[in-house]
Amino acid sequence: VTAKEKESVRNKLVTTAKKLAVTAKETELINKELRTLDVAKDEFVSIASHQLRTPLTALKGYAGMLLDGDAGPINDKQHEYLLEIKNSNDRMIGLITALLNVSRVDLGVFIVEPERLNLKKVAEDALKDLGVKIVGKQLQIETNFRDDVPLINADLNIVRMIFQNLLSNAVKYTPEKGRINVNLKKDGSNILISVADSGYGIPSNVQSKIFTKMFRADNARVKDPDGTGLGLYIIKSTLEKTGGKIWFESIENKGSTFYVTIPLNGMKKKEGTKRLELK
Known part of the structure; x- marks a missing residue:
């Protein structure tokens, strides 16, 4: 060269x-x-x-x-x-x-204001709010709230939103005379919330999209045309910023189980300008 x-x-x-x-x-x-x-x-x-x-x-x-x-x-x-x-x-x-x-x-402007909460009471209140729909569909509700679950520091609106969303979805997408199980227990350094149903389930080919903004599976659209596809996105985004997690297991036509963890040492406080609002 x-x-x-x-x-x-x-x-x-x-x-x-x-x-x-x-x-x-x-x-x-x-x-x-x-x-x-x-x-x-x-x-x-x-x-x-x-x-x-x-x-x-x-x-x-x-x-x-x-x-x-x-x-x-x-x-x-x-x-x-x-x-x-x-x-x-x-x-x-x-x-x-x-x-x-x-x-x-x-x-990123939402506020997280932790306070001492009894998660069992929040779950019971959410179930009570859905009472008319539960009775109307003749659903069987089973709860297992462990006595060793302590009070924790968490944002009341966020925790209410978690229970409202998971339970209303379970009620909405479970056929008449179906079953819903709500569990609350300590799991290592976290509190584990789980909501299981015997409903329509989520097709395996769309499960990776379930936490995407505005996404709804086709079978969910058929059962409830008015849904927004925003609830699970909001919960996941909020939990990720407060130290928690959410995931699920589902088999189409057999049901779904959603899991949420909140740290025993509580949600992380976050400064902002507005609190998240309930429906």
Whole structure:
């Protein structure tokens, strides 16, 4: 190889290195712009959701008053229409609340305020809230709350959200006269929560996507067209930032079991601007 050829190769390498440096800088600028747009999108969702929820909350209140006869008696057909208005409004409020929580999680602005909690009581309250649906579907509920589970420091809204989501999903996706088991026990340095059902299960080919934002399996869409696909995403994202974990096991047409761990030493406190909200 002659000196001239060496110089030519060296020049080409220098030129290539300069082009790569320019490309890297351009890529960095594009990524920065994309991150800015992503933050702007989350902020827009947060603001829009908040503004939408205010009139919907008022509508819910007035519909409830009309159903209760506060403005005078109503006939059966009026009751039917008002009930449909109220139920549709409740679904919309649930979606907006979920979107608000997603934006707070994605922006990292949600607050975690641990306090001494009795997890058994939170679980029992969540089951009580679902009582009408449980009775309506004639579901068999079995609970196993170990006596050695201590009070722990955890954020009440987050823990309520965990139980509400896992139990409402179990009720929703378990057929009539099915079975749901709710367990609470110490497991090493954690408290282990598990909710098992004899429901429709999750197809194996989509199980890797179950914690993805807005994802819903086809069989879930058939059973409940109004779901948002946000609940499990919010729970997983929140637990990862507070020291906990969530995972599941499922066999299609046989049922699912979801597991959640919360450290015995409690959730990590987190500063922010807004708490996560319940439906």
